[in-house]
Every structure is written in C-alpha cells, then in structure tokens.
Amino acid sequence: MARITAGVASSHVPLLGVASDTGKDRDAYFGPIFSGYDWTRRWEADQKPDVIVLVYNDHASAFDMSIVPTFAIGCAERYKPADEGWGPRAVPDVEGHADLAWHIAQSLILDEFDMTIINQMDVDHGLTVPLTMMFGRPEAWPVKVVPLAVNVVTYPVPTGNRCWMLGEAIARAVASFPEDLNVQVWGTGGMSHQLQGPRAGLINDTWDNAFLDAMVGDSDAARWIPHIEYLRETGSEGIEMVMWLIMRSALGKTTRALHRHYHVPCSNTAIGHIVLEPVE
Amino acid sequence: MTGPTDIHAYLAELEDIPGTRVYTAARARHGYWLNQFAMSLMTAENRAKWKADEAAYLADWPMTQDQRDAVLARDYNRLLDLGGNIYFLAKVFSTDGLSFLQAVSTMTGMSVEDYSAMMNAGGRSPDGLRSKKEPN
Numbered sequence: 001m002a003r004i005t006a007g008v009a010s011s012h013v014p015l016l017g018v019a020s021d022t023g024k025d026r027d028a029y030f031g032p033i034f035s036g037y038d039w040t041r042r043w044e045a046d047q048k049p050d051v052i053v054l055v056y057n058d059h060a061s062a063f064d065m066s067i068v069p070t071f072a073i074g075c076a077e078r079y080k081p082a083d084e085g086w087g088p089r090a091v092p093d094v095e096g097h098a099d100l101a102w103h104i105a106q107s108l109i110l111d112e113f114d115m116t117i118i119n120q121m122d123v124d125h126g127l128t129v130p131l132t133m134m135f136g137r138p139e140a141w142p143v144k145v146v147p148l149a150v151n152v153v154t155y156p157v158p159t160g161n162r163c164w165m166l167g168e169a170i171a172r173a174v175a176s177f178p179e180d181l182n183v184q185v186w187g188t189g190g191m192s193h194q195l196q197g198p199r200a201g202l203i204n205d206t207w208d209n210a211f212l213d214a215m216v217g218d219s220d221a222a223r224w225i226p227h228i229e230y231l232r233e234t235g236s237e238g239i240e241m242v243m244w245l246i247m248r249s250a251l252g253k254t255t256r257a258l259h260r261h262y263h264v265p266c267s268n269t270a271i272g273h274i275v276l277e278p279v280e
Numbered sequence: 281m282t283g284p285t286d287i288h289a290y291l292a293e294l295e296d297i298p299g300t301r302v303y304t305a306a307r308a309r310h311g312y313w314l315n316q317f318a319m320s321l322m323t324a325e326n327r328a329k330w331k332a333d334e335a336a337y338l339a340d341w342p343m344t345q346d347q348r349d350a351v352l353a354r355d356y357n358r359l360l361d362l363g364g365n366i367y368f369l370a371k372v373f374s375t376d377g378l379s380f381l382q383a384v385s386t387m388t389g390m391s392v393e394d395y396s397a398m399m400n401a402g403g404r405s406p407d408g409l410r411s412k413k414e415p416n
Contacts, residue, residue, distance in 0.1 A: 085371040
C-alpha cells in the first residue's frame with residue numbers, strides 16, 4: 001500500500017527560482033537561504049520518495065479569473081513550467097502520477113470534498129520553486145508530483161479547518177492506494193509577507209515561529225486560526241500558510257521535526273521551511 | 281465543522297486592515313477585465329504587441345477609463361482600488377522588467393533603496409498596523 005512517510009513545508013518565493021536558475025544561490029544574499037535547505041537535499045536523496053502530493057497555489061498562471069477552483073487536483077501525465085511574464089523557467093517538465101492522482105481525486109470526492117479535476121495545466125513558481133529548493137538543478141525531477149492547487153487569492157479562501165480536514169482525507173486516500181509507494185506531502189507558500197499597498201513589506205518573525213512550533217507535536221490548534229489573524233499578523237499574502245495545514249494534518253495526530261529553517265528576507269518575504277515525520 | 285460564519289462580519293473585518301486591500305469578491309468583480317488584460321501578457325506575442333502600443337492594446341479590453349489610465353501610469357495602489365490583484369498585476373510589472381520587490385516598493389511611498397533596506401533589516405513590524413479601529 002502507498003504510505004505517507006514525511007511532510008515538508010517551504011516558502012515558494014519566485015526569486016528563489018531566479019537565484020537558482022542564474023547560479024546566484026550561494027551568493028551573500030541567497031546563500032543563507034539556500035544553505036538552510038542543504039540538510040533537506042541530502043535527506044531527500046536518501047529518502048527517494050516516489051511521489052509528492054504538492055500543495056501549492058497558482059499565482060494567476062494556470063487559472064485566470066474565468067475559473068477559480070477552491071481545491072483542484074492535477075491528474076495529468078505531465079506539466080510544463082508556466083510563462084509568468086518573463087518566459088518559462090528553464091527547469092524540467094514535472095511528471096505527474098496520474099494513477100495515484102485519479103485515485104486521490106475519486107477518494108476525496110467520495111469523502112465529500114468537491115474537487116476540481118485538472119487534466120491540462122502549466123505549473124508556476126508555487127510548484128517549481130519548492131522542487132528546486134529540495135532537489136537542486138537535476139536533468140529531470142527525481143519524483144512524480146500530484147499537484148494540489150488551493151485558491152488563496154480570491155476571498156473567501158478555504159478555512160484552516162477545511163484545509164486540515166482535506167489533509168486528513170488525503171491521508172485516507174493515499175492509504176487505500178494498492179501500489180507500494182513512498183509518498184510525501186508538501187505544503188508550500190508563506191511565511192509572513194504582504195505584496196500590496198502601503199503596508200507591504202510586513203514581516204512577523206514571532207508569529208511565524210509560533211506557527212512553525214505548531215506544526216510539531218500533537219496539537220491541532222493551528223486549524224482554528226481565522227483568516228483575519230493571518231491577515232493582521234502575517235500580511236495579506238501570509239494567508240498562504242493555510243496550505244501548510246493540509247500537509248500537517250496528512251501526517252496524522254503527532255509529528256516530529258527533523259529539520260527547521262527560518263530566514264528574513266527573501267525579496268518581500270520571510271522564508272520558512274520545516275521537515276516533519278509522522279509519529280505512530 | 282466550525283458552523284456557519286456571519287458573512288457580513290467576515291467581510292467587514294477584511295476592510296479593517298490599514299494599508300491593505302484584500303482581494304474580495306467585490307474587488308474581483310470590479311477588476312475582472314483589468315486582471316484578465318494583465319493575464320494576456322503571459323505570452324511573448326502579446327507582450328510584443330503591448331510594448332509596441334500600450335494604449336491601443338488597452339483599447340481592446342472592456343476596462344474602465346480609470347483602469348486604463350492607472351495601468352498606463354503604473355499606479356499600483358490605484359489599480360488595487362480599481363479591483364486589480366497583485367498576482368495579475370505582476371504580469372504588467374514583469375513585462376516592464378521589474379522584480380516583485382521593485383514593484384511592491386512603489387506602493388509604500390518609500391524609495392526602492394529605503395524599502396530594500398527595511399526588508400534587509402527584518403521587514404515592517406505589524407505593530408500599530410493590525411487594525412484601523414484599534415491601532416495596536
């Protein structure tokens with residue numbers, strides 16, 4: 001049977017992709033960010049996951065305002081990097097795992113999550129930057145990916161509690177997939193950042209670190225954080241952290257932290273990264 | 281389940297944050313064509329047409345004149361007021377060759393140098409900026 005062996009959370013700032021693609025990832029500005037992922041790269045090389053269920057948000061790339069799915073799951077064989085206004089990133093295509101994706105999609109719908117199914121889309125920095133952070137610059141990505149896109153742009157976005165429940169349902173879906181697969185769930189985005197208006201540049205390291213703390217152990221307190229708290233405390237784009245809750249709850253009742261990294265700034269954003277494993 | 285949420289109280293709270301325009305359904309409706317125009321800049325072919333004649337390009341989109349003027353002026357705070365969303369507007373400033381940091385700084389009243397220095401020093405504190413009603 002397929003099993004969820006670990007969870008990873010990471011910011012997905014587009015500038016990190018630029019830094020990697022232009023060889024600046026070890027310079028004075030980006031070195032302290034990328035070095036916080038060195039442990040994870042070695043660990044991933046050792047873990048060799050078969051599939052990542054990669055929770056992310058599309059930033060007006062695959063979805064324009066004509067369709068705004070709250071939860072969408074990619075069931076395609078392959079995804080191309082999106083052209084976000086400066087040409088597509090020169091990174092490998094992302095290979096899907098259509099069998100597992102369709103299994104999860106069907107299972108979630110029967111579990112009363114009304115998923116949007118995507119058979120064709122391009123994937124933007126929300127998805128490709130975390131792959132870069134965890135795997136560097138390979139010829140081909142060493143894993144297959146099931147993209148799970150969450151609307152965190154147009155309000156209301158899903159509640160933290162709903163995200164938590166979705167993660168639990170993903171865990172049930174993966175556990176009922178007959179093939180023996182090593183599956184990780186990644187939650188991406190955040191941490192504190194605001195990209196708009198006179199309040200732009202907001203960073204809240206105290207709140208961010210309390211949120212990182214909340215990912216570890218057996219508390220489910222983070223699921224009850226209301227949207228307004230993310231907005232007030234972490235800036236308008238800090239709401240992306242609801243996606244971390246999907247990863248966290250997919251790991252079951254209790255987690256242990258294997259690695260943790262926090263750095264300010266990257267562009268307008270606080271970088272947060274944590275690696276978790278489920279504790280039976 | 282958390283039980284039904286009072287939608288009016290929920291939406292009112294979203295307007296209580298200083299210096300912030302949360303991308304609500306109301307803004308999304310107002311800014312629909314503005315954002316769809318911005319999305320069109322995701323292809324090299326459209327970017328070339330846009331750069332050749334911005335005003336003519338905008339004339340093909342059913343946007344308000346206010347929206348067109350604000351796009352031409354790259355007045356991003358005004359564009360937020362007119363229903364623009366930053367991830368859509370990013371297609372405009374990316375086409376201009378601006379980074380997120382450069383473009384975002386223009387909304388703060390700070391020079392890009394001062395804004396960048398603020399970020400390098402740890403960013404803007406939320407203290408005093410959590411609520412319009414209760415400065416804290």
